[in-house]
Amino acid sequence: MSARPTPPARPSEPVPPARPSPSAPPAPSALPDRRRRFYVTTSIPYVNADPHLGFALELVQADVLARHRRLRGDQVRFQSGTDDNALKNVQAAERAGVPTQDFVDAHAAAFERQREVLDLTYDDFLRTSRDPRHRPGAERLWRACADAGDLYRTHYEGLYCVGCEQFYAEAELVGGLCPQHETRPQPVSEENWFFRLSRYRQQLLDLYASGRLRIEPAVRANEVRAFVEAGLADFSISRSVGRAAAGVCQCPATRAR
Numbered sequence: 001m002s003a004r005p006t007p008p009a010r011p012s013e014p015v016p017p018a019r020p021s022p023s024a025p026p027a028p029s030a031l032p033d034r035r036r037r038f039y040v041t042t043s044i045p046y047v048n049a050d051p052h053l054g055f056a057l058e059l060v061q062a063d064v065l066a067r068h069r070r071l072r073g074d075q076v077r078f079q080s081g082t083d084d085n086a087l088k089n090v091q092a093a094e095r096a097g098v099p100t101q102d103f104v105d106a107h108a109a110a111f112e113r114q115r116e117v118l119d120l121t122y123d124d125f126l127r128t129s130r131d132p133r134h135r136p137g138a139e140r141l142w143r144a145c146a147d148a149g150d151l152y153r154t155h156y157e158g159l160y161c162v163g164c165e166q167f168y169a170e171a172e173l174v175g176g177l178c179p180q181h182e183t184r185p186q187p188v189s190e191e192n193w194f195f196r197l198s199r200y201r202q203q204l205l206d207l208y209a210s211g212r213l214r215i216e217p218a219v220r221a222n223e224v225r226a227f228v229e230a231g232l233a234d235f236s237i238s239r240s241v242g243r244a245a246a247g248v249c250q251c252p253a254t255r256a257r
C-alpha cells in the first residue's frame with residue numbers, strides 16, 4: 001500500500017528538513033540488490049484438460065503479487081508454465097484417441113493463451129516437453145542431488161493415484177479410495193529412485209528456529225513445524241519407462257524417467 005501523500009505546506013510556513021527515524025527501515029534504493037529480488041511462480045498444471053477457473057484464480061493472484069512487488073521497486077521474476085510430462089496426460093490422450101504430443105500441445109496452448117485473456121505480466125512461460133531449457137535443468141538438478149548423496153535406488157511397492165501423481169499408504173485412504181478423487185489407487189511394484197528427504201528434518205527445524213527460513217502465513221508455523229518434527233518420508237522421483245514413457249529424461253544406469 002502506498003503512503004498517504006503529504007499535503008503541500010503553506011507559503012508562510014517553512015518546510016523543515018526531513019529527519020529519518022533511527023528505527024525506520026532503509027529506503028528501497030539503499031538496500032542491496034540481492035535483498036530486493038523477488039521470485040514468484042504458479043504451479044505448473046497438468047495439460048490433460050483445458051484450464052479451469054481455479055487455475056485462473058491462481059494466475060491472477062500471482063500476477064497481483066508480482067505487480068505489487070514491482071511497484072515497490074523490487075527486481076521481480078514471475079514465471080508460469082505447464083507440466084507436459086505427467087502420466088495423466090498420457091492417459092487422457094489415449095482416451096481421446098490422439099497422439100500424446102498432439103494432445104498435450106493443444107491443451108498447453110490453451111493455458112498459454114491465458115496471458116492475453118487475463119492480461120498477465122509473467123516474464124517467462126515454460127513448457128516441460130517443448131522448452132529446450134527444461135531437460136538440461138532437470139539433469140543438472142539430478143546430478144546435484146546425486147553428488148550430495150541425496151538419491152538412492154530401491155524396489156518399491158505401493159498404491160498409486162494417477163490423479164494425485166503420488167503414492168498413498170493404506171491408512172491414508174478412505175474406504176480404500178483416494179481421499180481427493182474417490183478412485184481406487186493402482187497397486188504398483190517397481191524399482192525407483194528416491195530422494196532422501198528424511199535427512200533434512202533437523203536442518204529444516206534449525207532454519208525455522210533461527211528465522212532464516214520463514215513460514216508464511218505465520219498462523220501455519222506451528223502446524224508446519226509439527227509436521228517436520230514428526231519425521232519426513234523419502235519420496236520417489238522417477239517412474240519406470242514401462243509405466244510412463246513421457247518422462248523428461250532417462251535416469252542414469254536404469255530404465256526409469
